Amino acid sequence: MSKLSRNVYNREVPTRNLITTVTGIITLLLAVLVSLGVLTPEQQGDLQSHAFTIVDGVVAIWGAVTSIILMFKATDG
Numbered sequence: 204m205s206k207l208s209r210n211v212y213n214r215e216v217p218t219r220n221l222i223t224t225v226t227g228i229i230t231l232l233l234a235v236l237v238s239l240g241v242l243t244p245e246q247q248g249d250l251q252s253h254a255f256t257i258v259d260g261v262v263a264i265w266g267a268v269t270s271i272i273l274m275f276k277a278t279d280g
Contacts, residue, residue: 222258222262225258226255226258229251229254229255229258230251233247233250233251233254234247
């Protein structure tokens with residue numbers, strides 16, 4: 204069980220695993236919507252590219268906010 208949880212969230216590389224998990228959830232959700240006939244494959248492609256752009260933007264904002272916080276809060280070890 205620990206191997207499964209490490210694949211979803213690894214403390215050594217939390218951002219990369221979280222991004223992969225979110226991207227996988229978006230892809231799965233869009234695939235289910237296409238298979239149910241709610242979306243067309245063309246709409247899936249458009250939505251998927253927009254969703255990945257949003258995920259990349261959120262990651263960039265998170266990195267910027269974290270770096271600003273660390274600039275003022277970090278101490279030398």
